[in-house]
Amino acid sequence: MSTDHAQEFAPRWLDAREGADADARSRGPLAALAPHGSVVADLGCGTGSLGRWAVPRLPGVRRWTLFDRDPELLALAGARVPAPTVETRLLDLARLGPADLAGATLVAGSALLDVLTPREVLPVADAVAAVGCPAWFTLSVAGRVVLTPEEPLDAAVAAAFNAHQRRGERLGPDAVEAAIDAFARRGYRATTFPSPWRLGPDPAEVTRLWLHGWVGAAAEQDPDLPLEGYLARRLEQWGAGRLTAVVHHDDLLLMPPGKRP
Template identity: 50%
Template sequence: MDAARSGGPAAAADSVLSVVAGAGPVGRPGERATVRLRDSDSDPDPDEPPRYAPEWLQLREPADAAARAQDLLDPLRIRLTNLPGRTGALAVHDLGCGTGSMGRWLAPRLDGAQHWVLHDRDPYLLHFAAAASPRSAADGSRVTVETRRADVARLTPEALGGASLVTASALLDVLTREEVGTLVDACTGAGCPALLTLSVAGRVELTPADPLDAEIAEAFNDHQRRAGLLGPDAVTATCEAFAARGAAVRVHPSPWRLGPEQAALTEQWLRGWVGAAVEQRPALRDRAARYLRARLAACAAGELRVMVHHSDLLALPRPRGGTT
């Protein structure tokens, strides 16, 4: 008899609902994004464990790459081509870079020499991102990188001095309204565009449907909003903040489309999604455990398809000394 069975129904539910630390959309209770947000003014603790497991970030990278909104690249390229006073390489700041997936996706899609500044709180992820960064742009121009252990809460226009572009992926939904304001102030103060991708939209579609889908989704969304985080409200709040500062903003959907070929990602996402819902609403535990078992079985059999809705945002602030 296994441990879950010997412990009774509660232990069985705990077993099926367990989430690998740092994997999926939620890790251990209280964990946050890979960037430091509102800690003390001291440097990040070098002994602090990573917030996200690199294995999770690597697992989701192909789905992220397939989901990001290609339609936002043309207006971005036009802005970058017409940056006032531009000389030398594009300077791209990647906030909360993780393993560097944004750079691997975007750098080969932009022409011209580029210098990427990778920001993250985790030195291991920074090392991984730098080592695995692309070396050439779309036209074969050189791409170089540097790393910075960074604090989004203290980001300033001065820290973005000379920046051509700010990027981030899966970041906005783990910020508070105040932190979004800090980010937007920095971007608009520096006059540089921002491409902020893969923010959760609060909607999930599973095929075949189940009566518990909506309740799990609602509980997960509430979990995303805990402690003042914006969660699925992040894109709206960020658009409003940029617009209030005179920036033009475009938003485009960027959903994950998960089928049998993405079974490993779907399994980890399911565990994290349901686990966060149960953490938010413990009364769901027994029903959620049965639900998750059935969903995992369908996933293993190649019978489950999931669409996880995200949004990508391109903000075009007024350039310093120019117009949008």
């Protein structure tokens, strides 16, 4: 959630959002995933936050394989996931194939689907379906933000931010629907679970960074928006403990034919 695409994946931002991610992820899929969590392929792993959250909650994890195209993030993640065996794979997901997922009993990803393009979702769906295991994608942006107190500009900022999320053909808020469609054509059944961030004075750092990124992306997308004082007012409200934000996300569970959630 930054105006700079690379900054979205900066360790500072990923570490700042980890607590909000942990609080937001739905526990709903865990029972269905429990029989499938022994060998996990974590796509677009970032610093490994999904592994740190999931390994203690999935019984019987034996191997966690981290996939990312950023070698620095892979190095950080590989040292911080508490699985018995942790492997790292440097890979652009556009080139993901069934051989990369060989032996996986579960494919997972966090804050991943919305940064993919339609062309990148298809090889992921193909590779997962070829292996025949479940897939679990958490924290995809849903395109809805509710700020309290409200301001008249909120809707325009949200719309501009959502348009920014779709730049470069990225799926943005359309990601869950696109993934459901891609996997359905391969026989998978989908269940969605709400996983909203609930931000306020605590945790402070992620709220401040999110505000800067949300408003900055909107301003970049639509320079005509009158945002000169908007961010300053919102930061003042946040600093006074009067601002809360619900940033909606969805978690997605995809089960292959013959397996029940």
